[in-house]
Amino acid sequence: MNETIDVDQYRISREPFYQPQGKEVVLFEAAYASRMPVMLKGPTGCGKSRFVEHMAWKLEKPLVTVACNEDMTASDLVGRFLLDASGTRWQDGPLTIAARMGAICYLDEIVEARQDTTVVIHPLTDYRRTLPLDKKGELIEAHPDFQLVISYNPGYQSLMKDLKQSTKQRFSAMEFDYAAAEVEAGIVARETGAGADLARKLVKIAHVARNLKGHGLDEGISTRLLVYAATLIRDGIEPNDACRMALVRPITDDADIRDTLDHAIDTIFA
Amino acid sequence: MNSKQLTCGFPRVQSVFGDCLEHAAKLLNDSGVNAYIDGAQSICRMGRGEEPVLAFLEEMPTAAALLGEEIIPEAVEFTRMLARSPNSRAMAPFLESMASASRALESRELFTEYLNLVNQIMLRTTPKVHGIDAMYASACLPEFLKSAPYLFGRLSLGGIRNWAEYGIKGYAADPDRQRDYFLMQSADSLAVLQRERHGTLFSDNEKKLDRYLRGLWEMEAAFVPYSLAFDILRKPVPYFDNLGIHLPDVYEDLPGVRGIDRYRALLAHLCAHLRWSEPVMADNLSPFQRIAVEVFEDSRVEYLAMQEYPGLAKLWRKLHPAPQEGACPEGWSGIRHRLFMLSRALLDPAHPYSNPAILRHAEVFRETMRRGPSSTEEMVDMGVRFIAQTRERADLSAKVYFEGTEVDYRDDNRLMWRFFEEGDEEESDRKPRRSQEKAEMERLPPRLYPEWDYSAGHYRPDWVSVYEHLHPKGDPVHIDRLLSKHALLARRLRKVIDMLKPQNRVRIRYQEEGSDLDLDVAIRSLIDFRGGAQPDMRINMSHRHDGRSIAVSLLLDLSASLADVPEGCAQSKLEISQEAVSLLAWAVEKIGDPLAIGGFHSDTRHEVRYLHFKGYGEHWGDEVKGRLAAMEAGCSTRMGAAMRHAGHYLAHQNSDKKLLLVLTDGEPSDVDVQDSRLLTEDARIAVRELDTKGIYTYCISLDRQADEYVSDIFGNRHTVIDNVASLPDRLPALFMALTK
Numbered sequence A: 001m002n003e004t005i006d007v008d009q010y011r012i013s014r015e016p017f018y019q020p021q022g023k024e025v026v027l028f029e030a031a032y033a034s035r036m037p038v039m040l041k042g043p044t045g046c047g048k049s050r051f052v053e054h055m056a057w058k059l060e061k062p063l064v065t066v067a068c069n070e071d072m073t074a075s076d077l078v079g080r081f082l083l084d085a086s087g088t089r090w091q092d093g094p095l096t097i098a099a100r101m102g103a104i105c106y107l108d109e110i111v112e113a114r115q116d117t118t119v120v121i122h123p124l125t126d127y128r129r130t131l132p133l134d135k136k137g138e139l140i141e142a143h144p145d146f147q148l149v150i151s152y153n154p155g156y157q158s159l160m161k162d163l164k165q166s167t168k169q170r171f172s173a174m175e176f177d178y179a180a181a182e183v184e185a186g187i188v189a190r191e192t193g194a195g196a197d198l199a200r201k202l203v204k205i206a207h208v209a210r211n212l213k214g215h216g217l218d219e220g221i222s223t224r225l226l227v228y229a230a231t232l233i234r235d236g237i238e239p240n241d242a243c244r245m246a247l248v249r250p251i252t253d254d255a256d257i258r259d260t261l262d263h264a265i266d267t268i269f270a
Numbered sequence B: 001m002n003s004k005q006l007t008c009g010f011p012r013v014q015s016v017f018g019d020c021l022e023h024a025a026k027l028l029n030d031s032g033v034n035a036y037i038d039g040a041q042s043i044c045r046m047g048r049g050e051e052p053v054l055a056f057l058e059e060m061p062t063a064a065a066l067l068g069e070e071i072i073p074e075a076v077e078f079t080r081m082l083a084r085s086p087n088s089r090a091m092a093p094f095l096e097s098m099a100s101a102s103r104a105l106e107s108r109e110l111f112t113e114y115l116n117l118v119n120q121i122m123l124r125t126t127p128k129v130h131g132i133d134a135m136y137a138s139a140c141l142p143e144f145l146k147s148a149p150y151l152f153g154r155l156s157l158g159g160i161r162n163w164a165e166y167g168i169k170g171y172a173a174d175p176d177r178q179r180d181y182f183l184m185q186s187a188d189s190l191a192v193l194q195r196e197r198h199g200t201l202f203s204d205n206e207k208k209l210d211r212y213l214r215g216l217w218e219m220e221a222a223f224v225p226y227s228l229a230f231d232i233l234r235k236p237v238p239y240f241d242n243l244g245i246h247l248p249d250v251y252e253d254l255p256g257v258r259g260i261d262r263y264r265a266l267l268a269h270l271c272a273h274l275r276w277s278e279p280v281m282a283d284n285l286s287p288f289q290r291i292a293v294e295v296f297e298d299s300r301v302e303y304l305a306m307q308e309y310p311g312l313a314k315l316w317r318k319l320h321p322a323p324q325e326g327a328c329p330e331g332w333s334g335i336r337h338r339l340f341m342l343s344r345a346l347l348d349p350a351h352p353y354s355n356p357a358i359l360r361h362a363e364v365f366r367e368t369m370r371r372g373p374s375s376t377e378e379m380v381d382m383g384v385r386f387i388a389q390t391r392e393r394a395d396l397s398a399k400v401y402f403e404g405t406e407v408d409y410r411d412d413n414r415l416m417w418r419f420f421e422e423g424d425e426e427e428s429d430r431k432p433r434r435s436q437e438k439a440e441m442e443r444l445p446p447r448l449y450p451e452w453d454y455s456a457g458h459y460r461p462d463w464v465s466v467y468e469h470l471h472p473k474g475d476p477v478h479i480d481r482l483l484s485k486h487a488l489l490a491r492r493l494r495k496v497i498d499m500l501k502p503q504n505r506v507r508i509r510y511q512e513e514g515s516d517l518d519l520d521v522a523i524r525s526l527i528d529f530r531g532g533a534q535p536d537m538r539i540n541m542s543h544r545h546d547g548r549s550i551a552v553s554l555l556l557d558l559s560a561s562l563a564d565v566p567e568g569c570a571q572s573k574l575e576i577s578q579e580a581v582s583l584l585a586w587a588v589e590k591i592g593d594p595l596a597i598g599g600f601h602s603d604t605r606h607e608v609r610y611l612h613f614k615g616y617g618e619h620w621g622d623e624v625k626g627r628l629a630a631m632e633a634g635c636s637t638r639m640g641a642a643m644r645h646a647g648h649y650l651a652h653q654n655s656d657k658k659l660l661l662v663l664t665d666g667e668p669s670d671v672d673v674q675d676s677r678l679l680t681e682d683a684r685i686a687v688r689e690l691d692t693k694g695i696y697t698y699c700i701s702l703d704r705q706a707d708e709y710v711s712d713i714f715g716n717r718h719t720v721i722d723n724v725a726s727l728p729d730r731l732p733a734l735f736m737a738l739t740k
Helices: A024-033 A048-059 A074-078 A094-101 A115-124 A181-192 A196-211 A223-234 A239-248 A255-268 B011-027 B030-045 B050-067 B071-084 B088-096 B098-105 B108-125 B140-154 B157-170 B175-182 B187-196 B202-217 B259-276 B287-308 B311-319 B335-347 B356-371 B376-390 B426-430 B434-441 B476-485 B487-500 B519-530 B573-591 B622-629 B639-651 B676-692 B704-714 B724-739
Strands: A038-041 A063-067 A079-084 A087-092 A104-108 A130-133 A138-141 A147-152 A172-175 B223-226 B239-241 B244-248 B447-453 B458-470 B505-511 B540-545 B550-557 B595-602 B608-614 B657-664 B695-701 B718-720
Touching (some): A024 A172, A079 B519, A094 A138, A115 A147, A181 A223, A196 A223, A196 B202, A255 B259, B011 B050, B030 B071, B071 B108, B157 B175, B157 B187, B202 B223, B202 B259, B244 B259, B259 B311, B287 B335, B311 B335, B335 B356, B458 B639, B476 B487, B476 B573, B476 B622, B550 B724, B573 B622, B573 B657, B608 B622, B639 B676, B657 B724, B676 B704
Parallel strands (some): B657 B695, B695 B718
């Protein structure tokens, strides 16, 4: 019934660059040793996904990543029946695949998914470690190497976008934040080959925007955007233009904030 | 030298004529001078005294030099027209405004426009008796002409026209206040002036500046704008104290620097002080030493700020004056001049100065700053040393050379000084008097709203004061009794409510992609497929959330007419409204939409009261019922302001749809408004404003004659309820129909 899964496509062959900021690598390894589910919290673009990739590479385990969205249903995770010439055929969803082959399953931005979708992970995250496929009448025992990791951005400040207590309390959690200025500048420099001075200036602009969080900005400028900006500058774009394009225009439509950030760019890249 | 002479009997005219002619000859060619003398001659012959002639002689050469000599006969002609009208008193002020008008207008066409404007003002402010207007002089015209030079300094001609227009229309029935308006002595006059000003207004940019503080300087501070318009002798300077940052309400653009950047330059300087300055004792230093220390300290914090934000250097260098070396005349005190050359040298390494003392001190300063952030204390030493080493005898002269020594983005540095003695320093006059403080404590400060003036086609700024209160409480049992009276109706409503209640999941069938296989369709497709026919690919189904997100604000008109008992009813409109509102509130609570109930009535524009019965977050309970039970009627109906206020709260609701229901029994009116159309038009504009904010406004009128005005205000979004007794029945039904 099931074709054999090509595990190799989920393996990570090259080491993804990750700059540890604290004890997160050790802690994650400890959680993995007992296959404890892990929740990664932190603002967007601060390196959560990169961290998971890095850990999957380090532990030499395949990684199945699912980006969650509002329209996602339980069957998008678990699997569904499809029609083919001979009748119906069951197609495993990513969660099922991961549970079968013993991968790390990473549900990115879990709060985006609806709450009725989120509950299908419950039986996998406690002592049972099983996944019932009720439509198919099958109960999957999770592979001994299987681990569930979710990421979650608590900054949304919306009643609708929060995890249920019953979901939250099945996970151990690690808090991520943007790295300290020097470290972050190092990350930007390492990712793009930008000079130390340029990287420091970019981080300074990011700090201006992060100070405005909650005052018209939902989220500050992420490390990811800084990497974009540095990449544009590396490819020969003027710093002022690159920063406007990569740092300011994506995060805000508010004319006042845009103006303030543009001004900050001009004073920093004078 | 022109040989023409002026035949004019006024001795003062004769005595200045020679000088004036000489001045005119320098500016104008021969024909111009001839026209000038002819003009003076004509004005002299008009026989309205010496003042117009003197004004003409004084002003005209400059004006003609700027705009061409053709304007001389034009101005003379206009003056003649004034002389023949009852407004001859305005001749001298008119001629006195010539030079400033020409300077500001810069073109002949605009000058003619200006004459038209003066003419318009004259015609329209002249009192009319029985429709005949050639008898009395306009009281406003001379006042306007006297204000004109000041206005030209601040407004464009278009701005002046709007400003004058407002005065003419706003006080058409009140000549005394109109005169105050044109004298610029009334608050409205200044407010309109402010609105028409050119330059970068603080009020338009407050948010941006707040973001600037937070973003770049991680600071939070209140802004206290002051106006530069009223202090002519002593210009206020920005400063920081425990009330917040005091800064000018408007900055003109300068060449190369936009107004907003001037604000930023000021804030950056202040923030640099707040970050790096430590207060030091002032009492031991002489005034000279103090300003020297201030210059060094200003330069130090700016140096540090420029390390962090290099772009500030460019901005500050553009704003900092560059005093000319050696410009200070003999015998004048050059202390400020010397210090601000130094200040320039510290800010701008590419300075042109060669004074050895300045070069030496600038070098010492740079050396110190290269070593680290230094400190205010160290700057005190430097300042004292500078004064000691560059002292000159002339420094003590009373004539201080001020040219180029004012740095307008710098504050007055009060935050870097501490004084042993409290008392005569700047702070002491800031403390508000006790009684004033107390009077303000008693109620919340009003919110000010503009009002639309349809005849002028613009808003009257901050015209209406809305005071809000919680409605006093009464006995909630009263409302329960009313509700039980309508038990039958309530039962009927409940059925409708159940249907309106949001269904959370709805199945959508016939989807190509979906969460589940729709078995019926799938089997049919499979049969088609096996039978060789084209199968339907849409065999899945999915689900959709059918939510309901509506915020409702119900606005009740509580004016005096509500207490009337309509024909054929046993109850007053007030009681019927109470019943209807209670039923509606009960129904909406059952449906689960957030609902706020507010009431309003007004007693002139200075007192519009907005009473809260129920907030969005409150439940339909005894608290709310109690307030509804105590509902009372009184005063008038200033609808526009109340709708703006209700809309202000509604706009902040986090719902997809926003509905403002207005329940009223008459047209908008107030005791201080004679023109019945004014408030109706204002309400119409208010509805349009709310529309742009995504608020749907709907009116339920209990006035049978409402058709005349209600559609003017609300368009077709209204219902007139003829039979008031049916309101409890109709109101919930209407609400449900609107939100289905």
